[in-house]
Amino acid sequence: MDLKFTPEEHAFREEVRHFFRTAVPESIRRKVLEGQHLTRQEIVASQRILNEKGWAVPNWPVEWGGQTWTPVQVYLYQDEMQQAGVPAPLGFNTSMVGPVIAEFGSQAQKQRFLARAANLDDWWCQGFSEPGAGSDLASLRTKAERVGDTWVINGQKTWTTLAQHADWIFVLCRTNPTAKKQEGISFILCDMKTPGIKVRPIETIDGGHEVNEVFFDDVVVPYENLVGQENKGWDCAKFLLGNERTGIARVGTSKARLKRIRELAKLERVGDRPLIEDQKFREKLAAVEIELKALEMTQLRIVADERGRQKGKPNPASSILKLKGSVIQQATTELMLEVAGPYAMPYVASDEGDGRNEPGYGPDYAAGAAPTYFNWRKISIYGGSNEIQRNIVAKAILGF
């Protein structure tokens, strides 16, 4: 039992750290670390830098651009990426539709979509949630009817993240209305330019535009856009939702944020002392650090354990990563809000998420403090809310 990494692992960490901090522009990384929205161009540029290096989709099969990294290497890659503020490769492409196509798709689909997804030539978005199907996703009602060699899709999706940037959408559709609810669903790919698709922005409480409603009105797509078998789309959805295991804790992101909070708390003053010397504040900071250290250890235990574990049989402890990781990320936003103090108050409109064009009203970092706090409440809601995660643990681990 030993916390030390091997010399090879150390070298790998240095290699990824160096690359992330030199190849990806500082301007992009700074925005990520401060929780600001990136432009489409910035996200694309960053992913292409990674892809050129062969590091955009390490989790994919090797023949489609993946790496043969050990679980420890995957961990180090994610940790360094998050700590450097490098935007994660677009999850809809790299950990959702890509792996699903690689696992369930036809050879033609793989050839047509995978390389483009890795390079962000196609921007994908996720058509899962509906107004009436949130936590109970399988109750979704958007339907696809087979008409000749096509599907005709009608219905509505919601919470569709960055649909305004997307070229394609993967949609869970009901294809057999009479079957049991999980058994009549199919996983279908749609070009966003197809007539009948309409995207309506949803403004979130932070004033940002990340999510959208997507309406389907007699949208006709080729039958061959079905992934896997008809009515077996739920298998794809489950595979997709179970895919991201360790990265979801975003330990590296929280580490970087806590370091930044500590730096800023040395600069902000309370009375005649730096905020960091305020006992109450620094105990709150320490409490979050301890939770994060525990989560980092939990994550390392899982990573170490993956070496000897069968694929597809996750360590039971992995289910706590999202539960705990989400709450810790949110706690960092509360601390940042407190650091910003009165200058958390001015609202600076962002131009479609394209950076802030007006001059600021206080320290640069402060403008993002409140919006990030508001925005990150989503983390314990999306990807299976924390209550759904508890249901899963109760059933799968505790045996209720």
Next chain:
Amino acid sequence: MDFDFSDDQRLLKDSVDRLIADRYDFEQRKKYANEPDGWSRDMWARYAELGLLGLPFPEAAGGFGGGPVETMTVMEAFGRGLVLEPYFATVTLGGGLLRHAGSERQQAALLPQVAAGELKLAFAHVERQSRYDLQDVGVTATRDGAGWLLNGEKSVVLHGDSADKLLVTARTGGSRRDPGGIGVFLVDATAGGVSRRGYPTQDGLRGAEVSFANARAEDVLGDPGGALPAVQRVADEAIAALCAEAVGGMAAMHALTVDYMKTRKQFGRAIGEFQVLQHRAVDNFVALEQARSMAMYATMMAASDDAAERRQAVSAAKVQIGRSGRHIGQEAVQLHGGIAMTMEYKVGHYFKRMTMIEMLFGDTDQHLAVVAGGGGLF
């Protein structure tokens, strides 16, 4: 990076786990508690046979050269069994002081006796005013010819009543809270001028109030005025060991609670079918896994020679253990309901031990302040 046990560690774990499973169920524990010492001499002999009493000692001193991982393995099993014997007091604390402050001669004279189960030790350190401050020492040691005479009072000396020898912190110079001027003295527990009042602690273990009135020390460990770093080091190792014990207890308490929820029926069904209770059990599981992670972290950092880094890690772990232990303990009692309020049911005893562990070597707030005063864990 590796969380696996070596083959030897696995063997150790198997044998200790088996011992506790076979010899330390709740009924057996009650019997041991009713023996004259408040613990089992027979079990003590078994620990000696298995080599547990010499586990962390150097091989040259009759030990097995085990490190923090070996101690963790034993303490976790002992936590599960709610072990009553003075293992922590004798091996972790007393043995730790001999290892870190004692000379080779002192180690060679005493550690083999400890390993053989023939010598029980206790660490007389806490005082009425000191609470958790390791450098707050009021007991005095004054030169008397070639030796030392001790005067003053020590509080809540764990297993102080059954110890054969006491390791006593006493001041040879400086004022009450000076880091310098502290020595560790070896005192025969039956020496003239030593008086002890033993009592049960809330968790069914034992403590004693010990006073010294011109009591003559047998020996002094190392520098009579420079023992604080060794005491701090032993405290850090002790905290790592307590964290492991707490994890054993929390895991057992959690498992009992989940089992109970599956069998206890109300409103015509198992109470574990109620989602509101399931989610609380899940939160206990999360608290347990976070605590386990931090106990491992403390274990792996406990042998670090960098005192500041070690202290931060150990304090962070103690905070996590304190919080998880309190949460799981209270929830285990609540989820069981009335039965957990009774002496005859096991869960309440785990709850009590967790509570006492939180009070040992610094409580949650004290360790949180240590972490808060450091430069950050990342």
